[in-house]
Structures are given as C-alpha cells and as structure tokens.
Amino acid sequence: MIEFDHVTKTYADGTTAVRDFSLTVPSHTTTVLLGSSGCGKTTLLRMVNRMVEPTSGEVRIDGETVSSRPPVQLRRSIGYVMQHSGLMPHRRVVDNIATVPRLNGVSRGAAQERARDLMELVDLAPELARRYPAQLSGGQQQRVGVARALADDPNILLMDEPFGAVDPLVRVELQSQLRRLQVQLRKTIIFVTHDIDEALALGDQIVVLRSGGEVAQIGTPRELVEEPADAFVSRFLGLQDGRRRLHASPRVGGGWTVVDDTGRPVGLIEGEDGTEPAAPSPEGC
Numbered sequence: 015m016i017e018f019d020h021v022t023k024t025y026a027d028g029t030t031a032v033r034d035f036s037l038t039v040p041s042h043t044t045t046v047l048l049g050s051s052g053c054g055k056t057t058l059l060r061m062v063n064r065m066v067e068p069t070s071g072e073v074r075i076d077g078e079t080v081s082s083r084p085p086v087q088l089r090r091s092i093g094y095v096m097q098h099s100g101l102m103p104h105r106r107v108v109d110n111i112a113t114v115p116r117l118n119g120v121s122r123g124a125a126q127e128r129a130r131d132l133m134e135l136v137d138l139a140p141e142l143a144r145r146y147p148a149q150l151s152g153g154q155q156q157r158v159g160v161a162r163a164l165a166d167d168p169n170i171l172l173m174d175e176p177f178g179a180v181d182p183l184v185r186v187e188l189q190s191q192l193r194r195l196q197v198q199l200r201k202t203i204i205f206v207t208h209d210i211d212e213a214l215a216l217g218d219q220i221v222v223l224r225s226g227g228e229v230a231q232i233g234t235p236r237e238l239v240e241e242p243a244d245a246f247v248s249r250f251l252g253l254q255d256g257r258r259r260l261h262a263s264p265r266v267g268g269g270w271t272v273v274d275d276t277g278r279p280v281g282l283i284e285g286e287d288g289t290e291p292a293a294p295s296p297e298g299c
C-alpha cells in the first residue's frame with residue numbers, strides 16, 4: 015500500500031504544484047491519476063521514488079516513510095516507465111532491459127536471460143534483442159520501457175503517460191497488454207494520464223485532479239461515470255456534452271449499432287452468436 019499523507023510541493027520558483035494531497039493506493043491494484051496538464055500528476059508520482067521531495071507531508075510504502083530510504087536504492091526497487099521510454103540509446107534492447115538487475119549484482123548472463131523472458135512477456139520478437147532503441151517503433155520502445163521497469167520484479171510500478179506518444183491503435187493495444195499483464199503480475203501501479211478513455215480502461219481506482227493536485231473525485235470507473243461528484247468531473251469526463259451518452263439502435267442483419275448523442279456511430283454490439291444481443295435496450299445503454 016502506498017499512502018500520500020497531506021503532501022504539498024512548492025518548487026524553488028514558488029510554484030505550488032500540489033497542495034495538501036492525501037490518498038491511499040491499495041496494493042495489487044491500478045490507481046490512475048487523471049487530470050489536465052499542469053495539475054501536479056507527475057509531481058505526485060515522483061514523490062513515491064523520491065525524484066521529488068515533498069515540501070511538507072510524507073509518502074509511505076507499507077507504512078514506512080520513503081524519506082527514510084536511500085533514494086538510489088529506493089528507485090531501483092520501483093519500476094518507472096515514462097512517456098518517451100527513457101531508454102539508453104547506445105545500449106541494445108536486451109541490455110536496456112537488463113539494466114536494473116545488472117546494477118543490483120545479477121550476472122550478465124542471468125540478467126540477459128531475464129530480459130529475453132520479459133521481451134516475450136511484452137510481445138517483443140526475440141530478434142529485436144540486438145537492436146538499438148532508435149531501430150524500434152514508438153510502440154516497441156514503450157514495450158521495452160515496460161519490460162525494463164519489470165526487470166527486477168518490483169512490487170510497485172510508476173507509469174507517467176507511458177502510452178502518450180504512440181498512435182491511437184498501438185495505444186489501445188498497449189493498454190490491453192497492460193491489463194493482461196496486471197491480471198498475471200498484480201503489481202501496485204500508479205498510472206498518470208490526461209486521457210479519460212485510458213483512465214477508464216485501466217484504473218481500478220481513478221483520482222480526478224484539478225490544478226494544484228486538488229482531488230475532484232476518487233472512484234472506480236463506474237462510480238465516476240454514474241455519479242460524477244460535480245460539474246467539473248462531469249465536464250472532464252465528457253458526460254455533459256453527450257460524448258458518453260450512448261444509444262443502441264438495431265442493425266440491419268442483426269446486432270446493434272451504438273451511436274452517441276449526435277447520432278455518430280461509435281461501435282457495434284453483437285450477441286454471442288453474432289446476432290441478437292441479450293442485454294441492451296434500444297432506449298440507451
């Protein structure tokens with residue numbers, strides 16, 4: 015469990031990025047910090063591995079304040095994935111992934127073997143092991159970033175807009191992969207994004223932030239959509255402008271077409287046999 019206990023961060027130039035923020039992140043779940051640019055998401059994330067020190071308050075991992083842990087040792091015990099992968103350009107994929115185990119004293123051979131297993135886990139073809147990061151697509155680089163973060167089997171994974179720079183199709187693939195991995199690995203994940211769909215797809219718990227790291231609402235995806243705390247959350251989630259008000263209308267040949275409030279088709283529903291679905295009503299879903 016990770017706890018933020020009344021943390022505030024004022025940077026040297028006087029900017030207060032986060033003010034009196036408290037949150038409990040349950041173990042083995044994914045908590046998404048969701049908010050627009052500049053609301054303090056990265057600042058909060060980096061407090062966990064001491065890349066940012068709070069001005070007041072504290073962050074605890076399993077009851078122990080992180081400020082009592084040497085920063086380098088702490089950082090090596092926590093996986094960190096960032097938007098632009100942060101891979102070392104002059105090192106091959108396999109060596110990038112093996113970085114933390116090597117720093118922690120694992121032999122080169124064993125670390126590389128672990129790296130190859132992780133490549134398989136994140137669906138990277140084995141022949142990519144010898145390439146350099148610049149010889150990979152953006153999506154592949156992010157997979158390497160995830161594999162590298164998992165290399166020393168950390169309990170905690172911090173993910174800062176990890177899929178923000180890849181195209182929408184690849185982004186959805188990476189999100190599904192992370193969901194599958196999480197079922198298997200059950201890490202404690204804090205995931206930062208400003209993308210609402212991504213938050214709804216990945217979060218067990220979502221924290222909607224206003225500027226200054228102020229919490230607008232904490233809830234499951236369902237709670238946020240069904241019971242937005244106020245007009246800000248409702249607007250932020252796109253509930254007021256009809257973007258998420260969907261209706262199903264019968265489709266020629268069976269099944270249903272899902273349309274939004276403007277009548278724009280956004281998807282299909284098919285029954286188990288590919289025809290009539292059991293659940294939705296034509297009045298809306």
Ligand SMILES: Nc1ncnc2c1ncn2[C@@H]1O[C@H](COP(=O)(O)OP(=O)(O)OP(=O)(O)O)[C@@H](O)[C@H]1O
Nearest residue numbers: 025026027029031050051052053054055056057058
């Ligand atoms: N080192 C710094 N010195 C001064 N101000 C900073 C520093 N780092 C961040 N800030 C400011 O703190 C506020 C929060 O920044 P932060 O990066 O935590 O937000 P964010 O929600 O992650 O934004 P984004 O989604 O754009 O990455 C912003 O106003 C930012 O300009």
